[in-house]
Amino acid sequence: MILAVVSQKGGVGKTTTAVNLAAALARNGAKVLLVDTDPQGAVRHALGLRGAQARAGIAELLNATRQFGNAVRPTPFARLHVLLAGAVTESADHGAYHTAFAQSPAVREMFGLAAAHGYTVVVDTPPGLGGVTRRVLSECDSVLVPLQAEPLALQTSSQILRGIREAARDGVAPTLEGFVLTMYDDTSAMSKRVADTIRAQLPAPLLLDVVIPRTEATIEAFAAGQPVVVRSPDDAAAKAYMRLAELLTKRDR
Amino acid sequence: MILAVVSQKGGVGKTTTAVNLAAALARNGAKVLLVDTDPQGAVRHALGLRGAQARAGIAELLNATRQFGNAVRPTPFARLHVLLAGAVTESADHGAYHTAFAQSPAVREMFGLAAAHGYTVVVDTPPGLGGVTRRVLSECDSVLVPLQAEPLALQTSSQILRGIREAARDGVAPTLEGFVLTMYDDTSAMSKRVADTIRAQLPAPLLLDVVIPRTEATIEAFAAGQPVVVRSPDDAAAKAYMRLAELLTKRDR
Ligand SMILES: Nc1ncnc2c1ncn2[C@@H]1O[C@H](COP(=O)(O)OP(=O)(O)OP(=O)(O)O)[C@@H](O)[C@H]1O
Ligand SMILES: Nc1ncnc2c1ncn2[C@@H]1O[C@H](COP(=O)(O)OP(=O)(O)OP(=O)(O)O)[C@@H](O)[C@H]1O
Ligand SMILES: [Mg+2]
Ligand SMILES: [Mg+2]
Secondary structure, eight states: OEEEEOOSSTTSSHHHHHHHHHHHHHHTTOOEEEEEOOTTOHHHHHTTOOSGGGOOSHHHHHTTSSOHHHHOEEOSSTTEEEEOOOGGGGOSOHHHHHHHHHHOHHHHHHHHHHHHTTOEEEEEOOSSSSHHHHHHHHHOSEEEEEEESSTTHHHHHHHHHHHHHHTOBTTBOOEEEEEEEEEEOTTOHHHHHHHHHHHHHSOTTTEEEEEEEOOHHHHHHHHHTSOHHHHOTTSHHHHHHHHHHHHHHHHHO | OEEEEOOSSTTSSHHHHHHHHHHHHHHTTOOEEEEEOOTTOHHHHHTTOOSGGGOOSHHHHHTTSSOHHHHOEEOSSTTEEEEOOOGGGGOSOHHHHHHHHHHOHHHHHHHHHHHHTTOEEEEEOOSSSSHHHHHHHHHOSEEEEEEESSTTHHHHHHHHHHHHHHTOBTTBOOEEEEEEEEEEOTTOHHHHHHHHHHHHHSOTTTEEEEEEEOOHHHHHHHHHTSOHHHHOTTSHHHHHHHHHHHHHHHHHO
16 A cells, blocks of 8 residues: 655645654554655654665665665664655755656656565655655555644645546546644644634545644654654654554555 | 745745735835745735635746736735736646746746836745745845744755755855744744754854744734734734844845
């Protein structure tokens, strides 16, 4: 199964969700490959992979300086492997990367090899609806959309639904697993109001029955280079990500 | 003066900063043009421009279905005009827009006409370092970088510095006005720690001496379609944006 975590809006928790969903699935026994298609390459920091050996990734598959087998790497976390963004994170020209990724046969190859190796694949994507995101949508099986409870959330959700429909290949679009509220701040009256509006407009099963709260432990874990589900499993956001993993696993059967 | 608000990181307050800086400068007497180069087109909602007449903008300049004079529009706020993103906000293919924008002569024309009309120009940009942001960096006079106090802020800042250098035309790069801490949450121990690290690594004048706090009034204002400096001038974020406008105006002389 290839699950893409997608939202064109910036800073809504795509990376945090992809990292923690991947870690939660691995904790539950799955062999997981976390793929970072964002030229900003935040996944590397989220997993604490700081050495020089953590530099190769998708960029090297695109320019054929590495093969899948020596681009994928293990992580400190059992059953969790990662395919990082690669040397593009040192570049300040992401447009070229989006174009290369959008057109390259290496993208289909890497997803094919991941599936052949028996990985459950979780894909982190950049913000915006550029070449990378559109290519990932056309190659994945299913899509999860993190949604922040802020005023433009409903506009964001209808635009991404269009993007998913347009990604259909041979008439088949990826399955939308659903929208999940992220970084939810229950101390904000506005967040509560927007969340209620979202619930009215995006009924179950479109809006998943899990809310990821904003917690200090989540950002502390990122700074420490560990998924919060590993570092602080009793934290409310960690528990919510574990429930999200269970919910998605049940649906998959 | 053409000032671009830029950060490749998502959700750090680019739009909120561009909108409120533009509104603050207009309140202080300048004739201001706020330009939305982000295909997500959030500026339209930030200014409460919801009618069908608010649909035309940069996309129509790029495909030559409109001219500068009938793409720029007034707003409910004195001396503040806006050039919106245009019909691209209905599209789910932003890659095509980035490419068109990056290559079009219409982009230099619109900035030239804005300057000729005596506007102070403030430019909102998309996240990422794609074609639109790189083109804006090569056309603007100065750059302001909103920075959120989160663990990857320093990586983000060094990457954008590279982007600014690479944007140099004929050896001249835009002036970096500086970095400004945004959405600052002083109830978060992590935010304080990161802010201290940022201050140590980005000394004045690189880090501007204004901090924009996270406030409920800011997000309420966005939902109400007004800049917070207009709707809630006594709010701490509104006052901080007014101070930012003064600081940048002083430097400009
Ligand atoms: N549940 C949470 N609690 C606290 N902080 C969070 C939570 N989820 C995300 N964050 C923080 O919010 C910021 C944005 O999250 P993240 O980077 O995951 O979003 P993103 O959608 O991947 O951003 P981008 O669009 O730039 O890729 C980060 O600093 C992250 O650590
Ligand atoms: N000072 C503040 N106080 C409270 N909320 C804020 C503040 N600044 C921004 N926000 C909110 O945070 C969210 C992100 O801000 P904004 O959209 O301005 O960031 P951005 O960098 O333009 O995002 P993108 O990368 O998607 O373009 C919005 O919901 C906005 O209303
Ligand atoms: Mg991310
Ligand atoms: Mg924005």
